[in-house]
Amino acid sequence: MRPNIVTEAGLPTRVGQWWDGIPFLTSSVVVACGIIYLVCLLVGYDSFFEICFSPSAVLSQFQVYRIYTSIFFHGSLLHVLFNMMALVPLGSELERITGSVRLLYMIILLATSNAIFHLLIALVVAHNPFHPYLFLMNECSIGFSGILFSMIVIETSLSGVQSRSVFGLFNVPTKWYPWILLVVFQLLMTNVSLLGHLCGILSGFAYTYGLFNFLMPGTSFYSSIEASSWLSSCIRRPKFILCTGGNSAGYIPTHSSQNTTSSGLLSGNIWRNWSSWMPRRESFAQSTQDNQRFPGRGRTLGVVQSQTVSADNSDSNLQARLLDNSSPNHSLDVAATGTGQRLSDGRRQAADNPAALVPARHQGSVASEEEIQKLVSMGFERTQVEVALAAADGDLNVAVEILMSQQG
Template sequence: MFIRTESFSQYIRAYPFVTALIVINIFIYALTGMPFSWSKELYYQGFGINALVAEGEWWRLLTPMFLHIGVMHLLFNMFSLFIFGPELEKITGKARFITIYMLSGIFANIATYFFGGIETAHAGASGAIFGIFGAFGALIYYTKKALPQLRQIMLPIIILSVIMTFLQPGVNIIGHISGLIVGFIIGLSYFHPKRVVSWRKR
């Protein structure tokens, strides 16, 4: 289910939104990592800094989900998106997938602002990635025993991801858990049996 067997061109055609998000994140990381003053300024202007959000810089509730703190941070998030994003994009459709991803990331940043303290600074796509996990959690909830393979794969991944959130230092716990919850809530709406039936009738 989550083993990617497509060629590069097949992957791009089949999962354009996942591909676009990966490209955007890598491009922005490369851009902000250049040895120029404007690169550092671009990075600073997009970072999630609660104190500056409080002063009216509301774009910082969106931009942190496209910035990463180091190459390993970027690679971990993009690898998760590369593996788990395509199946969700295929199941929900492109518009629903990008809605889950973006709203999970944005609300993770909003929750970090309201509950993280004025001194909090953060960046990363993890809130949106956890939103994908949350959406799969909703699908597991509805399908129960109908999709045992999905349950066997995703449930341990979700549980382990939550556990690691609390064990690893420097992790935005509020962002991770908020993204997971938002993805789950949106998934409950999208995967409701009555709504799924309406998809199939179109």
């Protein structure tokens, strides 16, 4: 008997499965940032002065495009890798909850609010009457980390957990988690924009506490975008998540967006509240398609079938396989010849009436336990021994020949 061989998936397969599990918008941002970094690396572009977020350039020359171009550029390989590795779990979780289009709107909103906070703080610091500090006005910031800090605040504030681990080293209270990360990054890394990360945290808290709710459109807005023809090619992709939730306000739950009489958001039941409007995919059509592609005998756990019928069908199928695979060229003695005639008759009977196989098993001679154990001791499986003995009407020699023909 050939043993069952189980092989583990290789690295390319695992990477492909991991990538297929990342939703559409999150994977698109990762690809866009990666391609932009590679192009800049190949052409030798490393100044980023034309695309970075600079408060002085935005205010004096009204270069508003810098708010959005700066988030897709990164200064080093470590910079882009670290940001994208943080984006994959955060963005995937939020996209599965909100939908792809709603997450895109959230990213645009967070990028805009980060820039507004950045401009306000830079202006206040630069024009304070005590000690003007103009460095922040001329700071050139790039990277997706500002939005990542906003996502961290949103996720930690609404997850319901009481503590978070900082790089697996120590745990901190959830409300302090983004601030601890801000301090750790500032101390361990060089050339890090403290104001950019700080504004990301402020935007995250503003979003979490519902200060941006008046800017959030309803679900009809997202539905109209998803129904547009120019987005149809993206919607057809399997990783695209539709905004099919039941939240009529069009935004994810915040501390002030839900009914104040309910304390679910603050008591750790946030995931149950989100699950009521979490985007769901239709499984009936997919199940039908899978059944057409794999027309096997598999069934779900909820299907109730008779165990006796299943066992009898399995035995009859195994018996039929044993009979059909019998070698016609095998030399038999006189008794085996007579038995072969009986097997042929049984095969014709099974063809005329398949259900007669199982009753025929009980009509023949019943094999004794001693005969079964004798054949099992020869290396055959007990199930095959019982079926072979039933097919041979209890004739031990014929059963051995049937089993040997299977081995051959």
